[in-house]
Amino acid sequence: MKDATTYFYRPVVLFFGTVSVILTVYVVWLTLHNISLLRPGQESFIGFDNYVRLLFDGRAINALGRTVLFTVAATVIEVSLGLAISLLVDREFLGKRIVRGILLVPIVMTPVVVGLTWRFLLDPSNGMMNYLLSTIGLGPVDWLGNPNVALFSLLMADIWQWTPFVVLLTMASLESLPGDPQNAARVDGAREWQVLWYITLPALKRALMVVALIRAIDAVKAFDIFYIMTRGGPALSTETLNLYGYISAFTNFDISYSLTIAMVLTILTNVALLLLYNLAFKAPKQGEA
Amino acid sequence: MRRIIFWIALAVLLLCVLFPLYWVVATSLKTQRDAFAMPPVWLFAPTWENYVKVLNNGVFIRAFFNSVVISFSASLISVGVGALVAYGLVAQDEATKRQNEKFILSLRIAPPLIFIIPTYFLAAQMKLLNNHWIVIGVYAFVNIPFAISLLITFFEDIPRELRDAAKVDGAREFTIFREIFLPVAFGGIVATFILCVLFTWNEFFIALVLTGRDTQTLPVSITSFLTFQGVQWGPLTAAATLVMLPMLVLGMLVQGKVVRGMSLGSIKG
Numbered sequence A: 001m002k003d004a005t006t007y008f009y010r011p012v013v014l015f016f017g018t019v020s021v022i023l024t025v026y027v028v029w030l031t032l033h034n035i036s037l038l039r040p041g042q043e044s045f046i047g048f049d050n051y052v053r054l055l056f057d058g059r060a061i062n063a064l065g066r067t068v069l070f071t072v073a074a075t076v077i078e079v080s081l082g083l084a085i086s087l088l089v090d091r092e093f094l095g096k097r098i099v100r101g102i103l104l105v106p107i108v109m110t111p112v113v114v115g116l117t118w119r120f121l122l123d124p125s126n127g128m129m130n131y132l133l134s135t136i137g138l139g140p141v142d143w144l145g146n147p148n149v150a151l152f153s154l155l156m157a158d159i160w161q162w163t164p165f166v167v168l169l170t171m172a173s174l175e176s177l178p179g180d181p182q183n184a185a186r187v188d189g190a191r192e193w194q195v196l197w198y199i200t201l202p203a204l205k206r207a208l209m210v211v212a213l214i215r216a217i218d219a220v221k222a223f224d225i226f227y228i229m230t231r232g233g234p235a236l237s238t239e240t241l242n243l244y245g246y247i248s249a250f251t252n253f254d255i256s257y258s259l260t261i262a263m264v265l266t267i268l269t270n271v272a273l274l275l276l277y278n279l280a281f282k283a284p285k286q287g288e289a
Numbered sequence B: 001m002r003r004i005i006f007w008i009a010l011a012v013l014l015l016c017v018l019f020p021l022y023w024v025v026a027t028s029l030k031t032q033r034d035a036f037a038m039p040p041v042w043l044f045a046p047t048w049e050n051y052v053k054v055l056n057n058g059v060f061i062r063a064f065f066n067s068v069v070i071s072f073s074a075s076l077i078s079v080g081v082g083a084l085v086a087y088g089l090v091a092q093d094e095a096t097k098r099q100n101e102k103f104i105l106s107l108r109i110a111p112p113l114i115f116i117i118p119t120y121f122l123a124a125q126m127k128l129l130n131n132h133w134i135v136i137g138v139y140a141f142v143n144i145p146f147a148i149s150l151l152i153t154f155f156e157d158i159p160r161e162l163r164d165a166a167k168v169d170g171a172r173e174f175t176i177f178r179e180i181f182l183p184v185a186f187g188g189i190v191a192t193f194i195l196c197v198l199f200t201w202n203e204f205f206i207a208l209v210l211t212g213r214d215t216q217t218l219p220v221s222i223t224s225f226l227t228f229q230g231v232q233w234g235p236l237t238a239a240a241t242l243v244m245l246p247m248l249v250l251g252m253l254v255q256g257k258v259v260r261g262m263s264l265g266s267i268k269g
Helices: A006-031 A049-055 A058-088 A096-108 A111-121 A128-135 A150-176 A180-187 A192-220 A224-229 A241-250 A255-288 B002-028 B049-055 B058-090 B094-106 B112-125 B132-155 B160-168 B173-184 B186-202 B205-210 B218-225 B233-253 B255-267
Strands: none
Touching (some): A006 A255, A006 B112, A058 A150, A058 A255, A096 B255, A111 A150, A111 B002, A180 A192, A192 A255, A241 B112, B049 B058, B049 B233, B058 B132, B132 B186, B160 B173, B173 B186, B186 B255, B218 B233
């Protein structure tokens, strides 16, 4: 007799598999046409023209560059800052539970509200940020209006929301580490920085890689704070590929081209992910050897 | 000396985390004049006028209702389906389980843009853009893989002997699922449900594309305060507080599980 438990998951897995295959085929098919909601009923097969167009679209190439810049900067800063903070709080002290609770606040906050909050704080005339700068004698900065600064203002909001996430995950892995190797090294006369560099960090490597992976995936797809704080402006200076795809579809109604962007973004993300994934899961083996 | 540095660093950290939140909530309780005073007013007489304005705004109330309906229905479906699938997978051997789990998680790598445009396109042709069910369906579709992988971790904690003993007694699979797994893993199931609600409530992109006038959720509705005439910060901060407050409460309820769940939600493979 066949095991009845397979009926619990097979249909759903099959359903998801079928939907993904159909969706993928459908998307590829759509990208090979020139479907635009502005010209209903006039679509025709155009082969790989959309992909060629993307290759020579300066706006898309710049957007891709910004996506890479934002993703790398956000991931590197959040992971290093998060690691530093988690090492700071990795000790027993009164109110540790409360600190943990407070660190959770940005994580569960609605991203749209986070965007609004930072837009409010960074308001050029009434914002808190410029007021604080003025108290130490620095001139007002047009945080979201200056094309050279806007992307970094968005980065700041992202760092505020997601560094605590890195901290909480890293804290959990720090606590699960056995303390013996560290203590043994201390008994042998190792300095604190040596313990940290040669014992704690290598043990954390895998966990940090996973956190970095998570943050990178989310940063590529970042949309909410961009939409709320700058909507890609000023002068397209904060337009990432994801945002450009959205604008192509829902401002220009260029469905096929937008899907081409989404397709390329997905492929690039997967390739990058695969590289990082191999890096993350081969590293421990080398470390152990 | 080291202790003092530690406490100072901790205080700076907490200040950085909490200040933006405090400032939004404080502004929502200020009068128009206090809110825009420069230098900022630290001590002020709180007023509820912004909240009164927001709560008298029919569109906002409607959006609140939509958010509740959509996030609860979608999460209920996700957890219901997720629990069945997770039960089935936990009973399989290690290789089958890993393989299926990997496939399920891999579904979530793609940026939402790639499946939302075809969905939008189809929904537009079927005139479903102003329909609650299309939004609920898409959210359930997005959250089911997450619910499955989180529920597997809770179901794995249930001792195998419990299942085997019930089987010896001749119980059917569905009975074991209902009578043993659901009650024993109840805490985990509730936590999964809460996390699904949290994700759905906070989600913006899908809602922006797929909701119409009657189905708008809170994150979409709140952007209507960003008008061309400028931003009405008073009512906006009040609305923002009302949107995030329930999630802060829910987040605290499932504190330990949020990070575990979120890392699962994102790792995707």
